[in-house]
Amino acid sequence: SDIYRAGISGTKPxxxxxxxxxxxxxxxxxxxEAFAYIAGGAGAERTMAANRAAFGRWQVWPRPLRDVxxxxxxxxxxGRRRPTPLLLAPLGVMEMAHADADLAVARxxxxxGIPYTLxxxxxxxxxxxxxxxxQGSRLFQLYWSASDDLNRSLLxxxxxxxxxxxxxxxxxxxxxxxxxDLDLAYLPFTRGMGIAQYTSDPVFxxxxxxxxxxxxxxxxxxxxxxxxxxxxxxxxRKGAPLTGGGSLRDNLRSPLPRAAVxxxxxxxxxxxxxxxxxxKAREWTSLPIILxxxxxxxxxxxxxxxxxxxxxxxxxxxxQIDQSVPTLAVLPEIAERVAGRVPIVFDSGVRGGxxxxxxxxxxxxxxxxxxxxxxxxGIAGETGVREVVRNVLAELDITLGLAGLTSVSxxxxxxxxxx
Ligand code: FNR
Numbered sequence: 001s002d003i004y005r006a007g008i009s010g011t012k013p014x015x016x017x018x019x020x021x022x023x024x025x026x027x028x029x030x031x032x033e034a035f036a037y038i039a040g041g042a043g044a045e046r047t048m049a050a051n052r053a054a055f056g057r058w059q060v061w062p063r064p065l066r067d068v069x070x071x072x073x074x075x076x077x078x079g080r081r082r083p084t085p086l087l088l089a090p091l092g093v094m095e096m097a098h099a100d101a102d103l104a105v106a107r108x109x110x111x112x113g114i115p116y117t118l119x120x121x122x123x124x125x126x127x128x129x130x131x132x133x134x135q136g137s138r139l140f141q142l143y144w145s146a147s148d149d150l151n152r153s154l155l156x157x158x159x160x161x162x163x164x165x166x167x168x169x170x171x172x173x174x175x176x177x178x179x180x181d182l183d184l185a186y187l188p189f190t191r192g193m194g195i196a197q198y199t200s201d202p203v204f205x206x207x208x209x210x211x212x213x214x215x216x217x218x219x220x221x222x223x224x225x226x227x228x229x230x231x232x233x234x235x236x237r238k239g240a241p242l243t244g245g246g247s248l249r250d251n252l253r254s255p256l257p258r259a260a261v262x263x264x265x266x267x268x269x270x271x272x273x274x275x276x277x278x279x280k281a282r283e284w285t286s287l288p289i290i291l292x293x294x295x296x297x298x299x300x301x302x303x304x305x306x307x308x309x310x311x312x313x314x315x316x317x318x319x320q321i322d323q324s325v326p327t328l329a330v331l332p333e334i335a336e337r338v339a340g341r342v343p344i345v346f347d348s349g350v351r352g353g354x355x356x357x358x359x360x361x362x363x364x365x366x367x368x369x370x371x372x373x374x375x376x377x378g379i380a381g382e383t384g385v386r387e388v389v390r391n392v393l394a395e396l397d398i399t400l401g402l403a404g405l406t407s408v409s410x411x412x413x414x415x416x417x418x419x
Pocket of ligand 1: 037038039089090091092093119120121122141169292314315316317318319347348349350368369370371372374
């Protein structure tokens with residue numbers, strides 16, 4: 001109702017309310033590379049389209065005359081009552097959208113009381129993100145590294161910096177065939193963006209020093225920073241040797257930045273990861289572990305068998321396989337298999353509150369938002385993210401009431417009609 005009142009009083013929103021308008025505004029505001037990176041999907045982007053189309057198979061039944069004047073969006077998730085069933089999905093390299101990137105997103109999420117999943121490829125170290133929004137609820141998303149020491153270190157840092165859970169993303173052991181990014185030469189990556197979690201990590205730094213044969217005594221004097229790595233990448237791209245150059249002279253004189261790039265490529269998520277590796281994660285952290293990228297009921301079963309604490313149904317917003325299964329299509333089957341034993345997070349294609357209502361009715365415990373909040377960030381920073389989230393929540397609340405329901409727990413198949 002605040003949102004309606006603001007509209008009536010003539011206060012113009014900072015970001016367009018409709019999802020399509022939000023995307024076209026972001027296209028205008030962002031650089032071509034940033035927009036391509038955020039908006040794009042794999043191949044001919046058929047999975048992206050299928051994610052959206054899957055919602056078209058379900059309709060919400062309106063049920064009037066049921067006194068819905070008091071409504072409650074609250075849900076239980078990870079041992080706590082949450083005010084709403086929404087959370088933010090992990091999005092890497094948000095410095096492409098806004099200089100404040102994850103700091104702005106963390107503040108926005110905290111201000112509306114929804115959990116924020118910080119990406120392994122975020123632009124600020126997780127400790128700095130924690131400091132930016134100390135009251136906020138955070139989860140840390142891990143890409144399983146080829147280095148067990150690095151995995152352990154990231155998990156320990158997540159725990160120490162107050163994350164409530166670990167989200168291990170399973171669908172990116174190989175980077176998808178992202179056609180728009182390929183056309184633009186993968187600029188975010190060649191600019192050394194989204195590597196702050198690594199460069200701020202003591203294990204990563206040690207691996208780099210070892211590779212560069214930096215003597216122990218000098219270890220403290222040389223730092224591996226995203227800037228140094230970016231400069232090394234720029235020089236390497238131009239084919240020049242890694243020596244000398246500008247304010248980063250000290251770093252570039254040493255073989256360190258190149259070693260950092262090579263180490264990063266080595267330790268980034270590995271295609272060799274298996275269920276046995278995840279069993280190690282179970283021992284390394286006492287935090288709940290959620291597996292992200294589950295789309296097959298048998299994998300959901302394996303996650304339960306492995307003692308995991310949550311399942312995150314996702315196809316990475318259609319960014320990994322072209323013509324992959326749409327997430328909403330597999331949600332009912334997976335929900336049936338999980339049978340309430342662990343929470344189910346759902347994402348890929350959610351663009352508004354009615355979508356969220358449908359996913360919740362089909363068995364999701366909470367729903368995660370991806371691209372829309374990146375667009376909000378790109379257009380209006382922290383305020384933009386906050387408005388996008390509030391709009392989704394407002395539409396969810398209205399949809400619930402118009403369906404004759406007063407709480408999220410009442411949303412089930414009876415609220416829907418299959419087309
Ligand atoms: C992502 N996603 C993602 N997932 C993840 O586990 N770690 C990451 O670093 C990223 N990075 C990332 C960047 C960008 C720009 C996008 C669009 C997506 C996937 C993300 O968490 C989520 O699964 C999807 O974005 C959900 O789909 P929608 O809502 O974007 O359709």
